Amino acid sequence: MTAQTKSNPGNYFEDFSIGMELVHATPQTVTEGDIALYRALTGNRYAQYSSAEFAKAAGLPGLAIDPIHAFHVVFGKSVPDISLNAVANLGYADGRIRRPIMPGDTLNTVSEVIGMKENSNKRTGVVWVRTRGFNQNGIEVMSFVRWVMVNKWEEDAAVPPTHIPDLPDAVPGSELEGFAPMEDWDFSLAGSPYGYEDYEIGEKINHVDGMTVEEAEHQIATRLYQNTAKVHFDAHGQKSSRFGKRLIYGGVVISIARSLAFNGLANAGQVLAINAGTHASPLFAGDTIYAWSEVLDKADLSDKAGALRLRLVAVKDQDPGAFAYKTGDGKYADGVLLDFDYWAAIPKLSGR
């Protein structure tokens, strides 16, 4: 028996086929320990994910796992099967957070291949998967589509016909689920007086603060989610890579940018949907993340709550008040790290 056969080689483009289902290892029970670590690593301050009392007053079952934290966990499971041989993470779409994830819940992840397209160089291809997270009762807690560019094993290998899935630009506001009723909401304790009515479509918000990321921090965070992609951890191996050093997991950028967004969006902490996401440039240890947001849309949820569709832009080592985004030719401006489009619930001021 030869060595190395029992380690996981990951999947190459040829290993995927439309309709294929992948049951991912390792189920993970998320606990109050995970919540404390997520806060300590990201600076999360959204009140319903910080205080059990606040959460209950807002109509949640108690102190829940932040939805973006749960997203990283569900995503992390899929890495060994989907993106171990990925050249690039190309995008997210149609992400839906269906219900609160509570301490003690165990998350499992299953992915289905919904699209494939060989690239013209015949050395790589794009694979689309719909990834679903389930709790210990088999109930779906979230789902999202992502697509990645993966290496082919052999240039000559026969490949299935191109199939590109039809994906929505955004989850429709009418389909948002799992939001807190927000019957009671203490704006003082939440940290901001601004409610649903205060935000206007097109409004941009400068989140002002910056956060520098250290090697130890992104490694600890990425392992918390059991995402083991070696580019994040292996400094010795990365010396011979394109960047010559460890790359920070894009989820670290998402979570820190959203924690910074507290300063201006303190009441909009409950993420309900991920409409799109692009990691525009890589982040390395020692870089400082800043963020700004733009209100893209609004949706009515109930008498007490609405939702904001927000573009969260993370930038590196520059004033977020410059609102850097894209240049004239449609490319991302220098220093843009992340372009993240999501829906979040926010209480209404009316009727209180």
Added chain:
Amino acid sequence: MTAQTKSNPGNYFEDFSIGMELVHATPQTVTEGDIALYRALTGNRYAQYSSAEFAKAAGLPGLAIDPIHAFHVVFGKSVPDISLNAVANLGYADGRIRRPIMPGDTLNTVSEVIGMKENSNKRTGVVWVRTRGFNQNGIEVMSFVRWVMVNKWEEDAAVPPTHIPDLPDAVPGSELEGFAPMEDWDFSLAGSPYGYEDYEIGEKINHVDGMTVEEAEHQIATRLYQNTAKVHFDAHGQKSSRFGKRLIYGGVVISIARSLAFNGLANAGQVLAINAGTHASPLFAGDTIYAWSEVLDKADLSDKAGALRLRLVAVKDQDPGAFAYKTGDGKYADGVLLDFDYWAAIPKLSGR
């Protein structure tokens, strides 16, 4: 609508007034996850905050949050409203830990302005606040006074008349509250044979060990307490500051120094009062903290327990056995980081 209006600008000197009450965001539920992280970040080994069994034998309800940990949490909440525009944290006084804080408790913070004094340069002023921490039942678990130098918004602004609050040099030993009965106390498990009777007023203790602080460690700790002062996190922004780099939150120094004090004060883990505190010089990543203590006073609590009033001095990159403190002119000696005056409960040897 202009950008940046929804982020918190913090309060300037003119925004405060005597008697003003500030309800601080974000309530925080502290859990066993916080306890594990606090231990891992500080090296805390005091037995009643490490073992549920030891805590119960000592007469506590169970494994409690270390009082200094809780102090950082209550303090952290006040930062966005009190010290976001602070030039300096000038001091603490009259801190009282009134009862054990247990996992599952949710801490809220409210501050009252109790003193104001414009500085002669008319660009800054000193604000005194009494900050109180409450649990989810509205019961006060601690209170303390701190004063900070904050910027004025405008040099010409009218200011209220000077009012300097009357503060005690120390909490009287007779007013100490919330201490464990210490009916049962296993000195072997606690890590030291020395009880109340063994310590003499004037005695100095060299805590011997040193601990070096990394950027990742102080950032993780400071976020654990939801203290978001940007000087601790934003390396890019700090390049143009006086020090050119990130400053470590003073609470990190307090907690690490007190963890080092275990080696010599292992039985004196339950802090009951904070009499005074001065951050004599800044700490930066890569520096090594050492500590020594002096017994300032003793107080009888019961047949089984007493209290020591201790001066905890943290020094940087030097032998704590030199007991560096102040020079002839009353200024702090080079390398002194912290001068922290507190009361801690300690079991008596008699009657066991």
Added chain:
Amino acid sequence: MTAQTKSNPGNYFEDFSIGMELVHATPQTVTEGDIALYRALTGNRYAQYSSAEFAKAAGLPGLAIDPIHAFHVVFGKSVPDISLNAVANLGYADGRIRRPIMPGDTLNTVSEVIGMKENSNKRTGVVWVRTRGFNQNGIEVMSFVRWVMVNKWEEDAAVPPTHIPDLPDAVPGSELEGFAPMEDWDFSLAGSPYGYEDYEIGEKINHVDGMTVEEAEHQIATRLYQNTAKVHFDAHGQKSSRFGKRLIYGGVVISIARSLAFNGLANAGQVLAINAGTHASPLFAGDTIYAWSEVLDKADLSDKAGALRLRLVAVKDQDPGAFAYKTGDGKYADGVLLDFDYWAAIPKLSGR
């Protein structure tokens, strides 16, 4: 009263005697917070220590503390009394994990001196201790022997006659205890299709992945276990040491290497015995750990489960596929960090 007398000077060779029992401070309650941190610091993905549901299906009481994590905790307690003045940790033997350690359990550690031998230089000696970990009910959860070279206080001091304990090369497979029944085992969720029958004695497994260790990471991990040996924490003091910098605790290497071993041994997560262990060379921050394993032996446990005796070798900054181990003269090859011999339970494929 002179300074420094109340801090712990540790024990020197003369302080030990055969049969002496040492009750170690600080009992530690391990919680879900510890589990989250251990995962985040090591990358642990073994399913029965990640998912409460998986653990229960495997016949464990629930989400347990990883046995190697518990080993570090039990070990950590013994450091202030056994190895504070140690020149070197020489080895481990006869380690037995007797039962699962659950969140909420409080671990106490007691050691007995079972061997002593003065070295010919008369400046140091070797001390063997059997260290036992107990839970809050006084039930032994693990035991192991370790031996350390410690300094003598005085060269001329009289010493007891040499006594070298009789130690097994390995725990016999027939004496393994505390393993999960593994009636139900989902190989997909565990992350590997390979069971007991698939592994052959003599087989080597390349674990492929690498993990770089930062100063903050090893310090946080080592404090999590309350191991306070100053060589791991005091950069200022270490400047004048042989290496000129902080040494990483060997337990960090064990845990990270075993986490890397998931990639090839995903079903063999439950460690039952530690047969031997040598820290062949020191690890420093910035180094990258890789690992490979060799199957040394196999043992039948039940219809559903067997055990593999594994040699886990950690190497530094080199391809683990080269299987570096020892050179012709019996010395460890360059870059070998750890030689760790253990038994782990693994489900059988038959009868499912």
